[in-house]
Amino acid sequence: xxxxxxxxxxxxxxxxxxxxxxxxxxxxxxxxxxxxxxxxxxxxxxxxxxxxxxxxxxxxxxxxxxxxxxxxxxxxxxxxxxxxxxxxxxxxxxxxxxxxxxxxxxxxxxxxxxxxxxxxxxxxxxxxxxxxxxxxxxxxxxxxxxxxxxxxxxxxxxxxxxxxxxxxxxxxxxxxxxxxxxxxxxxxxxxxxxxxxxxxxxxxxxxxxxxxxxxxxxxxxxxxxxxxxxxxxxxxxxxxxxxxxxxxxxxxxxxxxxxxxxxxxxxxxxxxxxxxxxxxxxxxxxxxxxxxxxxxxxxxxxxxxxxxxxxxxxxxxxxxxxxxxxxxxxxxxxxxxxxxxxxxxxxxxxxxxxxxxxxxxx
Amino acid sequence: xxxxxxxxxxxxxxxxxxxxxxxxxxxxxxxxxxxxxxxxxxxxxxxxxxxxxxxxxxxxxxxxxxxxxxxxxxxxxxxxxxxxxxxxxxxxxxxxxxxxxxxxxxxxxxxxxxxxxxxxxxxxxxxxxxxxxxxxxxxxxxxxxxxxxxxxxxxxxxxxxxxxxxxxxxxxxxxxxxxxxxxxxxxxxxxxxxxxxxxxxxxxxxxxxxxxxxxxxxxxxxxxxxxxxxxxxxxxxxxxxxxxxxxxxxxxxxxxxxxxxxxxxxxxxxxxxxxxxxxxxxxxxxxxxxxxxxxxxxxxxxxxxxxxxxxxxxxxxxxxxxxxxxxxxxxxxxxxxxxxxxxxxxxxxxxxxxxxxxxxxx
Numbered sequence: 001x002x003x004x005x006x007x008x009x010x011x012x013x014x015x016x017x018x019x020x021x022x023x024x025x026x027x028x029x030x031x032x033x034x035x036x037x038x039x040x041x042x043x044x045x046x047x048x049x050x051x052x053x054x055x056x057x058x059x060x061x062x063x064x065x066x067x068x069x070x071x072x073x074x075x076x077x078x079x080x081x082x083x084x085x086x087x088x089x090x091x092x093x094x095x096x097x098x099x100x101x102x103x104x105x106x107x108x109x110x111x112x113x114x115x116x117x118x119x120x121x122x123x124x125x126x127x128x129x130x131x132x133x134x135x136x137x138x139x140x141x142x143x144x145x146x147x148x149x150x151x152x153x154x155x156x157x158x159x160x161x162x163x164x165x166x167x168x169x170x171x172x173x174x175x176x177x178x179x180x181x182x183x184x185x186x187x188x189x190x191x192x193x194x195x196x197x198x199x200x201x202x203x204x205x206x207x208x209x210x211x212x213x214x215x216x217x218x219x220x221x222x223x224x225x226x227x228x229x230x231x232x233x234x235x236x237x238x239x240x241x242x243x244x245x246x247x248x249x250x251x252x253x254x255x256x257x258x259x260x261x262x263x264x265x266x267x268x269x270x271x272x273x274x275x276x277x278x279x280x281x282x283x284x285x286x287x288x289x290x291x292x293x294x295x296x297x298x299x300x301x302x303x304x305x306x307x308x309x310x311x312x313x314x315x316x317x318x319x320x321x322x323x324x325x326x327x328x329x330x331x332x333x334x335x336x337x338x339x340x341x342x343x344x345x346x347x348x349x350x351x352x353x354x355x356x357x358x359x360x361x362x
Numbered sequence: 363x364x365x366x367x368x369x370x371x372x373x374x375x376x377x378x379x380x381x382x383x384x385x386x387x388x389x390x391x392x393x394x395x396x397x398x399x400x401x402x403x404x405x406x407x408x409x410x411x412x413x414x415x416x417x418x419x420x421x422x423x424x425x426x427x428x429x430x431x432x433x434x435x436x437x438x439x440x441x442x443x444x445x446x447x448x449x450x451x452x453x454x455x456x457x458x459x460x461x462x463x464x465x466x467x468x469x470x471x472x473x474x475x476x477x478x479x480x481x482x483x484x485x486x487x488x489x490x491x492x493x494x495x496x497x498x499x500x501x502x503x504x505x506x507x508x509x510x511x512x513x514x515x516x517x518x519x520x521x522x523x524x525x526x527x528x529x530x531x532x533x534x535x536x537x538x539x540x541x542x543x544x545x546x547x548x549x550x551x552x553x554x555x556x557x558x559x560x561x562x563x564x565x566x567x568x569x570x571x572x573x574x575x576x577x578x579x580x581x582x583x584x585x586x587x588x589x590x591x592x593x594x595x596x597x598x599x600x601x602x603x604x605x606x607x608x609x610x611x612x613x614x615x616x617x618x619x620x621x622x623x624x625x626x627x628x629x630x631x632x633x634x635x636x637x638x639x640x641x642x643x644x645x646x647x648x649x650x651x652x653x654x655x656x657x658x659x660x661x662x663x664x665x666x667x668x669x670x671x672x673x674x675x676x677x678x679x680x681x682x683x684x685x686x687x688x689x690x691x692x693x694x695x696x697x698x699x700x701x702x703x704x705x706x707x708x709x710x711x712x713x714x715x716x717x718x719x720x721x722x723x724x
Contacts, residue, residue: 027681300718304710317723318697319389319711322704323685330697335680335690337699342684348666349681356662361679 007135007173011112011142014055015102017095018048018068018076018120023347023362024286027334028313031362036120037075040284041293047121047284052080054124058131065106066120067098090250096261097253099208100219100226104234107212114141116209117258119283123293126279136275137209139173145273146210146218146266148180150202151281156192159285161185161204161259164195165274180272183264202274205281208258215262218271223261226254286343287327308340334361369497369535373474373504376417377464379457380410380430380438380482385709385724386648389696390675393724398482399437402646403655409483409646414442416486420493427468428482429460452612458623459615461570462581462588466596469574476503478571479620481645485655488641498637499571501535507635508572508580508628510542512564513643518554521647523547523566523621526557527636542634545626564636567643570620577624580633585623588616648705649689670702696723 022035029035036048045053048066055064065085068076073088087102099117106113116137124130133149140147150163165178183204187195195201220227229249236245254261266272282293291309301310302319308326310318318328325340338346353361384397391397398410407415410428417426427447430438435450449464461479468475478496486492495511502509512525527540545566549557557563582589591611598607616623628634644655653671663672664681670688672680680690687702700708715723 302711302714304707304714305704312697316695316697317715317720318699319708319715321698321700321707321711323688323699323701326685326699328697328699330692333678335674335678335692335697336683337680337685337688337690338683339685342667345666345683346681349664349683352664352666353679353681358679 007139009059009134009138011110011114012059012134012138013063013065013102013106013110013113013115014059015099015106015115015117016048016051016055016064016066016120017098017117018066018072019089019092019095019098020121021350022121023350024344025284025290026346026350027329027331027336027361028311032071033075034072034121035284037072037079040290041123046079047123048076049079050123051118051120052083054127054130055118056082057127058134065102067102090247093250093253093255095206095258096219096223096256097226097230097250099258100215100230101233103210103212103215104230105237107216108234108237111213113212114138114209115212115215116141116207119206121284122205123282123284124279125281129277129279133275133277133279134209136171136174136177137207140169140171140177140273140275141209141211141214143171144211144214144271145169146208146214146262146271147177147273147275148263149205149207149209149277150274151205151277151279153196153201153203154280156189156196157203158186158189158192159289160283162187162192162195162201163204163274165200165202169273174275177273177275179270180263180267180274182267183259202276203281204259205277205283206259207277208263218262218266222265223254223256226256226261229253286346287329287338288340288343291327291340369501371421371496371500373472373476374421374496374500375425375427375464375468375472375475375477376421377461377468377477377479378410378413378417378426378428378482379460379479380428380434381451381454381457381460382483383712384483385712386706387646387652388708388712389693389698389723390673390691394433395437396434396483397646399434399441402652403485408441409485410438411441412485413480413482414445416489416492417480418444419489420496427464429464452609455612455615455617456619457568458581458585458618458620459588459592459612461620462577462592463595465572465574465577466592467599469578470596470599473575475574476500476571477574477577478503479569481568483646484567485644485646486641487643491639491641495637495639495641496571498536498539499569502531502533502539502635502637503571503573503576505533506573506576506633507531508570508576508624508633509539509635509637510625511567511569511571511639512636513567513639513641515558515563515565516642518551518558519565520548520551520554521651522645524549524554524557524563525566525636527562527564531635536637539635539637541632542629542636544629545621564638565643566621567639567645568621569639570625580624580628584627585616585618588618588623591615648708649691649700650702650705653689653702 022029061082067087137147164181166181169177298312304321306320310328312330314332327338329336384391423444429449499509524546526543528543531539660674666683668682672690674692676694689700691698
């Protein structure tokens, strides 16, 4: 039996939705300097740049597209000098309008295109496994299934949604592909442990690969208003009326995540597939996740009977005495002290500061 | 029965030894900016200035003397413009040489003088009770007893030494005076509780009141070498040889606290008395003590499921999430995070920074 022929990525476009405030990473992450623009792991590259690097290793820059808000367009342009496909949203409408707009615009220029969406602020280690997963996903997507990359769990996390896989699929170049039975929300600890033991559950990292025509057909059926609005915008994209149409239509679009708009309902119709992603993956969702990946801890911190993550982005010396699993983050204008256990609650600080009118700090 | 006649303070001089690094209050307290120079309670006056104010309320400025090291002479002069009696030690030799020098110099000019020593870095609330205690102590000291002010305990503290009192004394103007049976070191918690319940134990706040001739006679007997050295220095004090003699003799003086040199042995000879100090007293020995007296907490701190003391002397905003009894202290060049329970161990940070050669931070 011959080895499966390598899958061509000639029709593959990547879409990077670059949004999200990252409020759980305050005070490093701010509205004006969100998580994806930060070098959180001390690699010398921001999370967005790392996402770009992974994709630029596989496809040419002109097939990598970023969707973002007007506030970040300039910073993204500076971080990604090779970027030509920047789609600027007039306002945040969640991931479905962002990815749908990219699908409509790319599909109009390249009708056979397959797009994959990749968050701008995740860390993936193991480029070989990543490329392997993309190859399989593109092969499956080419058959008309919307394909997600299911991340092989390294533990019973309660912080992520899970993908439940079913029957094996027979697709050339995608020997590990399975149908998706269903998507499940963030589970409790017992359920998470059962998922990991099952062998058929993987983490949902929000990576979807699909033919643009397949995505738009599902969208027309499931979210016809949103589909119509996106079609209107895409129709004017390469005209001088682009901005005017965007400004008129965009605010009326349904604000919804692609998971709810497409992935969940299409999985119930048998239209979703999953291929495994065996790479190390971290969504850097809070300081506990950042602690897990190391990086950026200030090297001159003094720990006395203490342990944790201590970051001083202004270069000052931090001393911690008698605290375990502590998180200390100092910037020139603010300071956070919390614990790994409370890392998810850091967003409450941002809410409180907002309610106090401290726009300078959020 | 007539009321006791008010005691005259006409012969009373106050001596303020201003030393000690205050390493448990790092990073606020530094070698170059020690605890006594800081306004730790947000009163607008440093601890030294508050000590001065308490005494200047009772006696004229020319009878208030400060003993300190050369490094702090200028800062003290700036904080206390009315100070005329500044005694500068060439090097730190603990409290006995400092107070002994003051006694020798003051006694030479004013043979009937009674001196009282008062730490530069404690907080006392209730001036009426303080004045009452001084009045009683001076009356007792005039009879030839070395007299200490025993602070009425407000709880079974293990952070202070205790004074055990014995028979009541009969001294005009000192109706509450008792003999001192003995001084005891910092006790364990059980012992401390027994002391407080006993009614005859008080806290040793290091306040000693004595005739200079009485102190020097005891010193001649108990520490003859130290006495001789101080006599030599005092003999040259008002000559042009002062600095030369100081520099020659001072380094040879025994380094010892007045508690060990005088208070403990003299109490065993029946030569010590105690009068009660019923005022609120705080030695601001660590951040737990500072937390107790309130003051200086940054008002814009965001507490989310958290409680403690948060100080940003650079005015930045602090947020604390999910920690109880936490201590957070931020300066422009350093940051400390600890807990009330570990407040005593902050000095270990200073040791560690010293061993790393970070003279800029200690």
